[in-house]
Amino acid sequence: MKSPAELTALFRQHGRKITPQRVSIFHALAGNDQHPSAESVYEVVHDEMPSISLRTVYQTLHDLAEMGEIGQLDLGTGSARFDPNLDPHHHLVCDECGRVVDVSASFDDVRLPPRKLAGFRVSSTEIIFRGRCADCAHDA
């Protein structure tokens, strides 16, 4: 993801309004590897900026996703998750608590044999490894 300053410039370039609320959302996302939902971004930002609405958070996250500055993922955890990590990668997903962890895609040697491709030309591969995270496996 671009830095908050770069995103601010980019939003201006696209004629989108820059407000202190939006900038604080950029900061909440920078370096965030938790794959936050809109709700959890809202919780963080709301602490320092009580005037912000969940709607603004949704709108800003969707704008960023639309501009290709963050990824929007449906990992089956109940709500869309947003990912500032734009490098190709896979995910570990905890079925219990919804924790999402990046797995670097150094092994894009995951290839299907041509007979299984049904004529598709594959351009990217995203694998979801499901299970329980260390904390949740511990409780059981």
Ligand SMILES: [Zn+2]
């Ligand atoms: Zn867990």
Ligand SMILES: [Zn+2]
């Ligand atoms: Zn990720």
